[in-house]
Amino acid sequence: MRELSGIYIIWLRDVKKFLRDRPRIIGSVAQPALFLFVLGTGLASSFQVFGSNGGKDFLYFMYPGIIAMTVLFTSFFSAMSIIWDREFGFLKEVLISPISRVSIVLGKNFGGSTIAIVQGSIILLFAPVLKVPITFLSVIKLLPVMFITAMAISSLGIALASRLKTMQGFQALTNFFLMPMFFLSGALFPLNNAPQWMIFMARINPLSFGVDAMRYVLTGDRTLQLFPFYVDIIVIVGIIIAMTLTGIFLFRKQE
Amino acid sequence: MESREKTNNNILEVKSLTRKFNGLTAVDGVSFNIREGEVFGFLGPNGAGKTTTINMICTLIKPTSGNAKLYGFDIVKERRRVRNCIGLVFQDPSLDDKLTAMENLYFHSRLYNVPRETINKRCGEVLKMVDLYDRRNDLVRNYSGGMKRRLEIARGLIHYPKLLFLDEPTIGLDPQTRNKIWDYIVQLKSKQKITIFLTTHYLEESEICDRIAIIDRGKIIALDTPSNLKKMAGSDSITVSSDNNRALIDFLKDNFNINIEYDEGNEIKFEVKDSSSFIPGFIKNCPVRILSISARHSTLNDVFLNLTGKDLRDSDASKRDRLRSGMRMRGRLRG
Numbered sequence: 001m002r003e004l005s006g007i008y009i010i011w012l013r014d015v016k017k018f019l020r021d022r023p024r025i026i027g028s029v030a031q032p033a034l035f036l037f038v039l040g041t042g043l044a045s046s047f048q049v050f051g052s053n054g055g056k057d058f059l060y061f062m063y064p065g066i067i068a069m070t071v072l073f074t075s076f077f078s079a080m081s082i083i084w085d086r087e088f089g090f091l092k093e094v095l096i097s098p099i100s101r102v103s104i105v106l107g108k109n110f111g112g113s114t115i116a117i118v119q120g121s122i123i124l125l126f127a128p129v130l131k132v133p134i135t136f137l138s139v140i141k142l143l144p145v146m147f148i149t150a151m152a153i154s155s156l157g158i159a160l161a162s163r164l165k166t167m168q169g170f171q172a173l174t175n176f177f178l179m180p181m182f183f184l185s186g187a188l189f190p191l192n193n194a195p196q197w198m199i200f201m202a203r204i205n206p207l208s209f210g211v212d213a214m215r216y217v218l219t220g221d222r223t224l225q226l227f228p229f230y231v232d233i234i235v236i237v238g239i240i241i242a243m244t245l246t247g248i249f250l251f252r253k254q255e
Numbered sequence: 256m257e258s259r260e261k262t263n264n265n266i267l268e269v270k271s272l273t274r275k276f277n278g279l280t281a282v283d284g285v286s287f288n289i290r291e292g293e294v295f296g297f298l299g300p301n302g303a304g305k306t307t308t309i310n311m312i313c314t315l316i317k318p319t320s321g322n323a324k325l326y327g328f329d330i331v332k333e334r335r336r337v338r339n340c341i342g343l344v345f346q347d348p349s350l351d352d353k354l355t356a357m358e359n360l361y362f363h364s365r366l367y368n369v370p371r372e373t374i375n376k377r378c379g380e381v382l383k384m385v386d387l388y389d390r391r392n393d394l395v396r397n398y399s400g401g402m403k404r405r406l407e408i409a410r411g412l413i414h415y416p417k418l419l420f421l422d423e424p425t426i427g428l429d430p431q432t433r434n435k436i437w438d439y440i441v442q443l444k445s446k447q448k449i450t451i452f453l454t455t456h457y458l459e460e461s462e463i464c465d466r467i468a469i470i471d472r473g474k475i476i477a478l479d480t481p482s483n484l485k486k487m488a489g490s491d492s493i494t495v496s497s498d499n500n501r502a503l504i505d506f507l508k509d510n511f512n513i514n515i516e517y518d519e520g521n522e523i524k525f526e527v528k529d530s531s532s533f534i535p536g537f538i539k540n541c542p543v544r545i546l547s548i549s550a551r552h553s554t555l556n557d558v559f560l561n562l563t564g565k566d567l568r569d570s571d572a573s574k575r576d577r578l579r580s581g582m583r584m585r586g587r588l589r590g
Contacts, residue, residue, distance in 0.1 A: 002368040009365035017353050089349035096313060097366035098338040 006099030010107025011114065014078060018115045025119075028074060032066045032123050036130060040066070061224065063132045064215040065187030067123045067142075068149065072185075072207055074119045075150040076178055078112030079157025083164050101251040105244060109154045116150035117143060134218055141217040148236050149210030155243035156206060162250040185211045190224055202226060209235045266291045266418055266450050267312065272321035274307050281307040283473035284321065289418070289452060294444050296464035297454040298555060300567055304473040305454040306346055309422050312452075313343055326417055339367070342416030344407045346423045346454075352396035356387055356406050359395060360413060367414035381409035385439060401432030408439060412447075419443075421453040425460065437463065458555045458567065469559060476562045481555065488557035491530035493550045496522045499543040506542055 018024065036059070044058040085091040094104055121143075127134045160177075164170060182188075184198060185207035191199055202208045203226075213232035216225055227235075267289040274282040282304040289295045297305045310316045312323050314334040322329065328336040350359050360378040369377060382388040385405035395403060404424065411419055421440070425433040441463055443449060453464070461467050461481065468478040477484060497503045500523055507513040511533075513525050527533040530550035538545065559567040 005365050005368055009362055013351070013354070013358075013362055016358070017351075020353065085351075088352070089345060089347045090351050092315070092345055092347075093349045093363070094366070096315060096338060096341075096343055097363075098335050098368070099366055100335075 002098070003100060003103045006097070006103040007107040007110065010094070010104060011111040014081070014108070014111030015114055018118075028070065028119050029122050031073070032070045033126065035066050035069065036063065036123075036126055040130075059130055060132055060219065061190065061215075062188060063127070063130065064218045065185070065211055067120050067146070067218075068185065068187050068207065068211040068214050069182055070123050071116045071120045071146055071150050071210065072153055072178070072182060075112045075116040075153040076157045078115055079108065079154050079161050080164075080170050080173075082108065082158065082161040083167060083170050086165065087167065102248050105155075105158055105247045105251060108158055109151060109244065109247075112154040112157070113147055113150035116154070117146045120146045120150075138218050138220070142214060145210070145213045145217055145233075148233070148240065149207075149214065152206055152210065152236050152239040152243065155240055155247055159243050159247040159250055162247060162254060181205055181207050184208070186215075186226060187211045191226060192224065199226075206236075206239050209239075264291045265289065267323065267325050267452070269308075269312070269323040270321055272308065272311055272323055273319050274304075274311055274316065275319045280473055282311070282318075285470070285473070285475055286321075287468055287475060287478060289450060291450055292448060293465040294440075294451045294453065294463060296461045296467040297452075297470055298456065298458070298461045298467050298559075298567075299454075299470035300456055303470045305470060306422055307473075308470075309343075309420055309452070309454065312337075313341060313420060314338055339414075340417040342411035342414065342419040344404075344411045344419070344421045344424055346426060348403055348407070350395050350403055350407060350410075352398075352403075353394065355392050355394055356382065356398070357391045359406065360410055363410050364413055369414055377413050381412050384412075384442075385409045399432075401428055401435065404428060404432075404436055405439065408436070408443075412443075412449075416449070418450045418452060421451060423454055423456070425455070425457070433457075433460075456567065461555060467555070469555070469562065471559075471563050477558065484555060484558050485553050488553040488555075488561050490526035490528055491550055491552050492524060492526050493530055493533070493548065494522055494524050495548045496546045497541075497543045498546060502543050503541070506540075510540065511537075 040059050040062045043062075047058055082091065085094070124134070124139060124142075126132075160173060164173070180201075184191075184201045184205050186202055187207070191202050191208075194202075208226060209232040212226050213229060213236065216222070216229050216232070265288040269285060269287050271284040271286050272282055273280065273284050285304070285308055287295075297308065299305055307316070311318045312325065312330055314330055314337050317331060322331065324330070325337050326340050328340070330337050351362070354362070357378060360381070361374060364374045364378065378391075379388065382391050385408060387402060387406055387409065390398075390402070395406065398406065408421070408424065411421075424440070425436050428436065437460060440451065440453075444451065444463070455461055464481060466478065466480055467484060468475045469484070470476070477487065479487070495503065500521065503523060504515050507515060507523075507525065511527075513527075515523060515525050530552065534548065534550060538548070556567050559565075
């Protein structure tokens with residue numbers, strides 16, 4: 001009961017602060033909008049110039065990738081708020097309390113994931129404007145996939161944040177970890193014809209499985225899949241379990 | 256709240272607690288007890304090991320060796336139970352300034368499993384105690400440094416802790432605010448039956464403690480009531496000037512057996528055991544006209560000086576420490 005209360009309050013704090021932070025909400029919608037409307041539309045029309053008739057399909061391909069990107073950035077940055085809390089002293093208030101490290105990690109994870117699916121869902125509103133065909137049923141299927149992807153990224157971020165002491169470390173992580181993870185996930189371009197090393201990187205990239213699964217539930221198109229759907233789900237759940245345990249272990253170990 | 260059988264009224268028993276950081280001994284075999292209901296103080300320069308000791312007792316870091324029992328609970332083996340019965344006000348700010356005061360308190364209450372139906376009442380109580388009730392729905396980022404500190408003290412009290420830790424509760428605050436904070440602490444001491452463990456490097460502030468441990472380089476070098484400690488420093492010093500200093504010196508020598516070498520200055524300085532009982536008799540019998548007289552009681556700084564051969568104020572002025580406390584102050588102002 002006490003632990004549930006702890007998980008709940010840590011979750012509530014993150015959600016409350018998110019809802020209060022208007023600039024953050026607007027900012028996090030602006031970025032995917034830019035990707036979809038400018039980069040996506042631009043690239044799609046350039047494909048027509050080069051003679052292929054895949055232009056229209058490209059937006060359709062990219063759309064789930066941008067949802068995945070939103071989920072990735074939101075849940076990763078949420079996890080990184082632990083570094084802020086450490087820097088501003090609030091983390092100590094949590095660490096000194098009688099609730100367990102397990103609850104702290106889970107509360108933080110649920111908080112980040114909740115925010116991520118809210119953000120991801122906002123991108124769904126762009127679909128009619130972009131004339132990307134999505135059905136109500138596919139959206140229903142997308143939500144749980146979005147949630148577990150967010151959980152996987154969050155738990156990874158929390159495990160990393162437990163070792164990071166400063167915001168400088170966070171900058172480095174963004175450049176050397178987050179961006180490559182995004183580019184090599186198949187979110188922006190299909191990896192089926194990519195060089196071997198790229199496909200290899202995609203296979204060890206946690207986000208690839210989320211992108212793959214989201215694309216499948218939204219489009220139902222198997223030809224663009226890197227992995228079978230069930231493999232995606234198993235790997236994502238596996239990452240959640242492994243990274244959550246790692247995070248708990250690291251939080252217990254630190255003083 | 257649950258507790259173990261206790262053989263005496265010690266709420267905290269610390270036995271040769273030691274902590275090393277990469278070969279550097281921050282706390283070196285510290286032992287002391289805190290009795291239920293008292294205000295116990297740690298006085299020492301920055302870097303003396305005060306916060307490290309508190310962090311060990313609060314289960315934030317593990318001791319290298321030694322142990323402590325809080326309310327009968329082992330600080331290493333029963334961390335959760337220990338955490339349950341302490342309240343802690345950190346040296347550095349630890350509020351979420353994007354939440355309101357009430358939200359910060361609510362968050363804390365839920366972490367400590369305060370019964371849901373009593374949370375609002377208790378938050379109201381503690382906020383009134385520190386005069387922040389009217390601003391309970393303001394974001395903490397709009398609070399001043401002193402208000403933040405008061406809110407932290409209030410937060411530390413919500414779950415009715417057995418022992419409240421105040422780690423340098425007035426650091427980085429202006430003198431006026433500092434006095435106000437101490438008023439709250441004195442009030443707390445008299446109104447609530449609470450045991451307080453505080454650290455400070457301000458001498459004046461340690462006077463409100465029932466007992467003080469003076470700590471330097473990780474070791475407790477003296478532990479007693481403030482008045483007993485001051486007796487240790489020995490004498491009070493008296494400064495007199497008169498219209499005939501040479502006669503005055505002879506008078507002091509004949510009547511009080513005080514030997515002073517004459518110098519050209521127009522003031523005479525000497526030391527006596529207890530200035531308050533000395534002065535009346537001295538003035539009554541003095542053969543010369545006294546132009547001015549002043550007495551200075553021995554302070555805890557004299558005690559510190561006596562024990563370590565250095566001044567409490569000077570000894571904390573190492574460059575790194577100053578930098579640290581400067582950053583701390585910025586932390587408090589940041590908003």
